[in-house]
Amino acid sequence: MRTIDLRSDTVTLPTDEMIHAIVRAHEQHRFGDDVIGEDEVVIELQEKAARILGKEAALLVTSGTQGNLISMFTQTKRGDEVVIEERSHTFLFEGGAMASLGGLFPKPVRGIRGYITPEQLERVISPDDPHYAHTALISIENTHNYAGGVIVRPEQVDALAGVAHDHGLAVHCDGARLFNAAVALDIPASRLVRNTDSVMICLSKGLSAPIGSIIAGTEEFIHQARRIRKKMGGGMRQAGIIAAPGIIALEKMIDRLKEDHQNARLLYNRLSKVQGLKLEKPETNILFVELDNFNINARQFAHELKKYNILVYGEYGTRSRFVLNRMVSRDDTIRVAEAIEEILERFRM
Ligand SMILES: Cc1ncc(COP(=O)(O)O)c(C=O)c1O
Known part of the structure; x- marks a missing residue:
């Protein structure tokens, strides 16, 4: 009897087309050293992802975890506080790395079906008082895994981002499954992150690419993120081997x-x-x-x-x-x- 694997959408194997895309890119001599910006396939993937997400620029990273961490570290400094949903991936399942690697102080909030409301956010932002850590960022998980693949609607993202920005917080979206939300609502994924400063999407979950995630934001954000990715050992050489299936994931697998x-x-x-x-x-x-x-x-x-x-x-x-x-x-x-x-x-x- 064939095994049916429902442990996660990360178990999806690459399609034949993805493997052929790697071979084709190799035959066309498109791979190069991406740490020095010479892999054409990576550049193509990043430009495509930035367009789809409605952001100025994008960066290929090794995993969703690395993408979330780089996004947070780029927009905060050590000792800052990050507001985070109590059952979010970043809080529960990233090895506590926001604290141990980034020196960030998590402020977990139990949202409603995975969503921290603007009122809740207002209440937990620390006052400008030396007794408190400086609240620097809020992370939104969309869809929210632990709540049951629940969608955070665009109006909800906008309302929360409005309050965050009024208080000078950066807004990050853990969009490991952002395209699931977009497809279910029948809206472009860019609409869901119009008001977030950064977003991470996974190529290797339902989209079926074997490896990789993308972070996106402003040119300046990506410039800084690239430095942090390198420090975290995420600078990859002929990364087009990962990017080629990633392009197929974005072109063919969303719908x-x-x-x-x-x-x-x-x-x-x-x-x-x-x-x-x-x-x-x-x-x-x-x-x-x-x-x-x-x-x-x-x-x-x-x-x-x-x-x-x-x-x-x-x-x-x-x-x-x-x-x-x-x-x-x-x-x-x-x-x-x-x-x-x-x-x-x-x-x-
Ligand atoms: C919501 C969410 N964010 C981030 C991640 C991390 O992705 P990765 O396993 O690629 O590090 C996952 C992985 O399952 C996830 O479900």
Whole structure:
């Protein structure tokens, strides 16, 4: 039985077209040393990404984590405070690097479905008083993973950025899944970051490129970010090998995210009929289910699913996460729903 992998959209393998793009760029002698700005493919990717995101310039980085950190470090100084959603990737899953590497002081705020409201932000910005760390930046995660792939709407971003800017804060968007939000709302991704100073997007999640993320902002931001990327060991040489699939990701893979959203909705529709199972209608490709009405926790649930060759992470307490992605078809989704129904029937309280 084929394995169905719902652990993350990072498990997506590169398409044939992506691999061919690497070979073609090699045959056309387009690779070069990107640290000295000589890889044509990287330059093409960065220009394309900047256009799509509506920013002056963009920079290829190794990962989403590195992109978030570089964006924050570029716009803050050591000892500054960063307002961050309590369940955001940057706060929970980046090894505490904003503090350990950047000397930044995180001020976590529990938002509403992943969104820190302008009123909440107003309340947590520190006064200009030497007792407090200087509040320098707010980071918005869009879509918000832990909240369940929830979209932060453009008006919400604008309202929050308005308050942030009034108080002199920079605004960063962790847009690891920004295109999921854009496709679901049927708006250009640039609209979602019109009022953010920086944005990070991942090429290697639903877009299926093997490696890489992009950060974008003003020319000046990217100029400074390039220095910090180098210090963090992120200056890459013939990085066109990464950029070539990245170009295909931006050209060909954005629209197909809709299929992942449809499959997430299909899974939701099936599972919402399971008595006792709590779940929220997914807005994009991530569905969480709450198992607290059953005699099973997420870790045991992951173990049970594995017997059906279905993979999920088991680390979310009594919540289990399903990330729909290109490697999971509609038929696979139905197989997953059936397996969950069978398992939960056995673990009823
Ligand atoms: C919301 C969010 N931001 C950032 C990242 C980090 O990306 P990477 O794994 O490429 O470092 C992830 C990865 O899953 C993510 O989900």
